[in-house]
Amino acid sequence: MSQVFNWMEEKDYEQLVFNYDKTSGLKAIICIHDTTLGPALGGTRMLQYDTEDEAIKDVMRLAEGMTYKAAAAGLNLGGGKAVIIGDAGEDKSEELWRAFGRYVQSLQGRYITAVDVNTSVDDMAIVNQETDHVVGLPSISGDPSPVTAFGVIQAMKASAEEVYGSTDLSGKTVAVQGVGSVGYYLCQNLFEAGAELVVTDIDEDKAKKVQEEFQAEAVDPEEIYGVDCDIFSPSALGGVINDETIPELRCDIVCGGANNILAEDRHSSILDDKDILYAPDYVSNAGGLINVYHEMKGYDREEALDTAAGIYDRMRKIFKISSRDNIPTHKAADIMAEERIERIKNVRCNHITR
Numbered sequence: 554m555s556q557v558f559n560w561m562e563e564k565d566y567e568q569l570v571f572n573y574d575k576t577s578g579l580k581a582i583i584c585i586h587d588t589t590l591g592p593a594l595g596g597t598r599m600l601q602y603d604t605e606d607e608a609i610k611d612v613m614r615l616a617e618g619m620t621y622k623a624a625a626a627g628l629n630l631g632g633g634k635a636v637i638i639g640d641a642g643e644d645k646s647e648e649l650w651r652a653f654g655r656y657v658q659s660l661q662g663r664y665i666t667a668v669d670v671n672t673s674v675d676d677m678a679i680v681n682q683e684t685d686h687v688v689g690l691p692s693i694s695g696d697p698s699p700v701t702a703f704g705v706i707q708a709m710k711a712s713a714e715e716v717y718g719s720t721d722l723s724g725k726t727v728a729v730q731g732v733g734s735v736g737y738y739l740c741q742n743l744f745e746a747g748a749e750l751v752v753t754d755i756d757e758d759k760a761k762k763v764q765e766e767f768q769a770e771a772v773d774p775e776e777i778y779g780v781d782c783d784i785f786s787p788s789a790l791g792g793v794i795n796d797e798t799i800p801e802l803r804c805d806i807v808c809g810g811a812n813n814i815l816a817e818d819r820h821s822s823i824l825d826d827k828d829i830l831y832a833p834d835y836v837s838n839a840g841g842l843i844n845v846y847h848e849m850k851g852y853d854r855e856e857a858l859d860t861a862a863g864i865y866d867r868m869r870k871i872f873k874i875s876s877r878d879n880i881p882t883h884k885a886a887d888i889m890a891e892e893r894i895e896r897i898k899n900v901r902c903n904h905i906t907r
């Protein structure tokens with residue numbers, strides 16, 4: 554515990570809140586990284602961490618990631634996250650979620666929660682009994698995947714403009730890894746745009762559905778990396794761009810819906826060296842966050858899609874910063890986010906001193 558303030562100082566964290574409830578056994582940590590742009594929004598993850606330090610580090614890392622994602626998407630949101638230390642199969646109960654909801658409420662809107670790994674919309678519906686600071690409830694904004702997929706398409710168009718000089722995706726071959734919620738809508742959009750599809754999924758039925766509906770070619774999961782294509786679109790899991798897969802790639806662009814596509818940041822530089830353009834994942838897949846953000850404003854799907862269309866301009870800006878500063882695109886995305894936070898911070902400081 555002695556190093557927690559050092560960790561906070563390192564990346565300028567605002568607040569770390571430890572919440573305990575004896576009746577339900579709740580052990581939750583809420584991290585608010587930065588609220589310069591607005592309230593800190595980020596989901597609640599439930600995991601059986603080996604140590605408390607591991608849980609603290611995870612919630613801090615994830616909260617910081619949300620600050621960047623919201624800032625890069627141009628939203629008026631800060632970054633936050635919550636973790637609950639526990640076994641999602643054993644430890645969930647009505648009293649646990651209600652206790653958690655009360656703690657979220659105690660932050661008076663500085664932190665807004667949502668679903669994340671091992672938590673469900675049903676859990677959040679109980680949290681919602683105690684606090685209004687919950688988003689992503691299906692009764693309001695519904696499935697975010699169509700908006701996420703639409704945002705990925707905008708990122709692909711910006712990438713195509715950069716590489717081929719045109720946003721036109723017709724005739725381009727796109728290899729999609731994972732045709733679940735996001736991947737399915739991605740394929741639908743690409744099919745409508747006239748792209749050729751090569752898909753894979755470990756669930757054969759899902760791959761078959763996309764094959765039939767969108768005239769896609771289906772390949773085995775391990776074959777997707779080596780597909781000769783224009784765009785490779787990881788839309789299943791993280792860490793898929795790594796030392797083993799990069800030598801196999803035969804694409805010009807990597808742009809997908811998955812989170813944490815790069816196994817490590819250095820893989821962005823390796824893609825760069827191979828002349829493969831990487832569209833940073835947290836910008837490409839921001840449609841999900843944009844969707845719940847609109848819940849806070851009174852949900853309207855057309856408005857959410859309108860905001861997600863802005864991903865095109867943001868990605869163009871990232872490519873400009875990348876060329877301007879001669880840095881890989883993932884670093885350029887971070888710089889774009891940091892520059893926005895810094896500008897708004899200055900406005901606020903000036904306002905206070907006036």
Ligand SMILES: NC(=O)c1ccc[n+]([C@@H]2O[C@H](COP(=O)([O-])OP(=O)(O)OC[C@H]3O[C@@H](n4cnc5c(N)ncnc54)[C@H](O)[C@@H]3O)[C@@H](O)[C@H]2O)c1
Nearest residue numbers: 697698701731733734735754755774789810811812838841
């Ligand atoms: N749903 C959203 O709105 C949203 C928003 C932002 C980011 N994401 C990210 O996008 C990714 C996909 O999310 P989703 O909601 O579509 O999930 P999902 O579970 O609906 O779909 C994932 C699909 O990938 C398949 N899959 C898993 N392992 C695979 C493998 N090794 N090879 C091929 N296919 C594999 C699964 O069978 C499933 O069909 C995740 O990384 C998620 O974090 C989703």
